Amino acid sequence: MPQAASRDLARAVWPAVPPKPLVLVPVGSTEQHGPHLPFDTDSVIARAVAVEAANTLSGPCLVAPPVLYGASGEHAHFPGTVSIGHEALRSVLVELTRSLSLWAGSVVFVNGHGGNVASLATAVPQMREEGHDVAWTGCHVPGGDAHAGRTETSLMLHLAPQDVRLDAAVAGDTRPIASLMPDLVAHGVRAVSPSGVLGDPTGASAEEGRGLMDVMVSRTVRHITAGVADGRGHLMEPSERKVAR
Template sequence: MAAHVLADAVWPAVPSGALVLVPVGSTEQHGPHLPLDTDTVVARAVVQRTADALPGSWVAPPITYGASGEHAHFPGTVSIGHEALCAVVVELTRSLSLWAGRVVFVNGHGGNTAALDTALGLLRAEGHDIAWTGCGTPGGDAHAGRTETSLMLHLDPERVRLDAAVAGDTRPVADLLPDLVAHGVRAVSPTGVLGDPAGACAEEGRRTMDAMVSAAIRRIGGWTVDDRGRLADPARRPEAVRP
């Protein structure tokens, strides 16, 4: 069953009490080979396919700007920061709650995590029936490497510039984190890539997308939410976070 798309609807067709899924992305550099809206494309695809599997659910327009300060030194990046993103999520939820039932934010950018934790903690304290979940995959590389390149080759191959793809810093995120927090991505990777796109392919991207969607469906179905609004996955360990 195809999901209902809020942007395409007329108001009499929108029921009260519906489950609404909101993609949360970013507009930020993704190396010399991937488009600036990569995180938004991935989050929107996860939401669309998850909603297809959940009868009666609705797909909201994506939040296309996020907290991307770590990428600020690359032209093209547009970041609204943690406070502004938090305010957007709070006000969107308060508005949606006037007619919707449960609301789930599906996040495609690791830098948005702090804002989502803060916003949903506040909103759940207000009594809103909401949660959020991410699009990370265990074992995936950090940013604009093989994982995201494969996803984009699956979702939007005409916008991937494989001839421009280069390897970046391939150390684990945990090793990079102090420098990323202190100095941003450009200090550790002049190309903006954290990982290596080599070997990326559409089939790998399809498998990764399937895993993301399956995880989102499990989490929403289980509806176990912590005090930060995060949905737990009963089948997997906590997901990797991508900058």
């Protein structure tokens, strides 16, 4: 009996891989997310967005296994964090693109961790210059807090409630990420927030997480469908075409 087609590359078999598919590659991290969320939070969210987007997009589309290690140096002072740094991550993204391009029609990295942006913004343009059809997009919602606050806690209550320890949740530094960035770059997260939380998980819910997921998936699908990228290879809203650089 022939194998059924699967959008999950890890569980598919090679004869079921369609010709020149779009391949979505979730890019996450293994880093602390406060005392209440697991280390794989970014990877879980990125993969969920990629899977739901793949199920929405028309045409052949596969979701590759996630990249579980990212550039998380700002979290290095918390035990359990594993970071491979920007240069290693850039190399991984480059080699993944070259390998996937041997059989894929196009590649989109779905990024779940802000610390990975510098690597994506150098690797993807390099690959585009080599002639590969590759771009990237991020998992974020307008107005979301920075790290392990209400936004990510709600998403994880929706996606993996068994891994959320709400009884241990605490509020951290609630300043906007733009205000926090100089201290984060200079001293790391722990110097700003001993708990590792940048935001406030209070009020998080699975229902809110479902709504946030819908927003992220819709944005991802629009970005991929429009195919408009800036100079960093970052996919944008179609209305942003005029300001692309």
